[in-house]
Amino acid sequence: MIFAKNRRREILYANPRMTNKEVSKQLGYEWRQLPEDRRTHYKQLAIHYSNEHKNKYPDPKNL
Numbered sequence: 001m002i003f004a005k006n007r008r009r010e011i012l013y014a015n016p017r018m019t020n021k022e023v024s025k026q027l028g029y030e031w032r033q034l035p036e037d038r039r040t041h042y043k044q045l046a047i048h049y050s051n052e053h054k055n056k057y058p059d060p061k062n063l
Helices: 002-014 020-033 036-056
Strands: none
Touching: 002 020, 002 036
């Protein structure tokens, strides 16, 4: 999601007439072409942000 969020803006800026479907296809293609170390970086960022969110907003059922 982080990769897509960042890259989506760039794609739309360069190609303002692309449909959402076309942008999503492009994002999928770029993600698959990304080297494994870069994908790992984005996955680690996602885990970090997820943990940060869980700490900031704990599950109200457990209060």
